[in-house]
Amino acid sequence: MKSRNDGVSDDGLHTAELTVIGQVTTASNVTLVCEADGAGLRVVYKPVRGERPLWDFPDGTLAGREVASYLVSEAIGWGVIPETVLREGPFGPGMVQRWIDTAEDAPGPDLVDLVPVDAVPEGYREVLRALDPGGHPVSLVHADDPRLHRMAVLDVLLNNADRKGGHALEGLDGRVYGVDHGICLHSEPKLRTVLWGWAGEPIGDELLTDITVFVKALPGELGDRLAEFLTDTEIDALETRGRALLEEPVMPRPVSQRPIPWPAF
Template identity: 50%
Template sequence: MPPTDLLSAELTLTARITTASNATFLGAIGPSTVVYKPIAGESPLWDFPHGALAHREVAAYALSQVFGGDVVPRTWLRDGPLGEGMVQLWCEPDPQQHPVDLIAAAPSTEKSTPVHTPPAGFKHVLSGEDETGRIVNLVHEDGPALRRMAVFDVIVNNADRKGNHILAMADGIRHGVDHGLTFHHEHKLRTVLWGWLGENLNDEELMAVQRVCQGLNGDLGRQLADLLTAQELDAVATRCEILQNTARFPAPSGRMPAVPWPLF
């Protein structure tokens, strides 16, 4: 629960974030800069219930608190100038860091085909052509912070992990934002973080999954019950059990695209 002043002090809007698909505003609560997404500004979707995206954002934060790793910035529900909505503390990323990137494929000295080897410290996800016909590679960092986020996304069934939904902080923390398209009971995992496909989860990651499994039977489960349906909660538990039993990063499955579009 956020401090009382963040719940009850006046929320003042300072700007609109026009790149967002739903009504999204930058605002201030006292000295704190926040993001505000009113429920009234949510666009209808064919596959998610209308008026529930803000609740899913808050549910993602609640689960991340048990999961660990500071994946999701502090997020809560409260009233605002345009009615009840999701409010999240603003996190200013380091513009010099690019945990997910599109880079030009290196030309091969022996063949006409380009080289798809990622730079040191990065994982290759996929290759494609940009608008000029140049071959490019989608890559992401190979580090513990993004690994944790990838596991978290499996648990919450994140259908929209774009590259710019990952905030690279100067201290090395990687925050994930924009979790409205999560917790669907059907498989909808769409993410740019496929670099560890098939790799084993480490002990720390398995312990994080176990904490969520246990939390679903306690305080976490009671919090999520106010934000999600019983069917969605059962699906969270099932995804945790599968992760524990397989102990590895899953592969894409189903007929839906494995990555969101656009990628950023």
């Protein structure tokens, strides 16, 4: 996928006619792959009308939460989430996000993977041990990678309730991207993630500096933009989570009975 500053006009993402070329059938909500006609751009399109209602996320839309999550990622300067907008598409308004191209059949384990318990790769952190469908013990692991760590910190801010292994992608440009942020930014604690390998460890000064700038920006124009998609209570909770990280700059430990989304991939 091309980044937002690689010479592809934003008009392709915002205004180009979308032609559906496929569907992600494993997604919980309608997720379509489209070509932006005349722009040489592939996108993911999730129409609002294809969302399944969630009792614990009654406000706004999942598409709006995806856009709000992108705005947070951009405001903090981390670029973790591909460019995401809310616009009209073939099936009405929905979220449109730049597609991420990843290397096919890359050697070695994925950023998040399952491996035999006695074969945790060097440079990976073990999150938990379990049994695979065949009854064999396996370890859930993720890369000890600063790009992935930054995503894990962002997930704490976003209160991401669904960071699965398949939602962390290594692009051909060498960057690590996070996708699928429809159930983020709730006002109540909802963090569920496969990226628990840094639990209890300090957050670096560079990331804390970015968070400081972000928290200061929230009451201004940024907060106004987020208010298009979130409630005031949810925006206040976002600021509270940011301040909490600054006051205690340590990655949280799991506190709920369901700290990992299921399925994990």
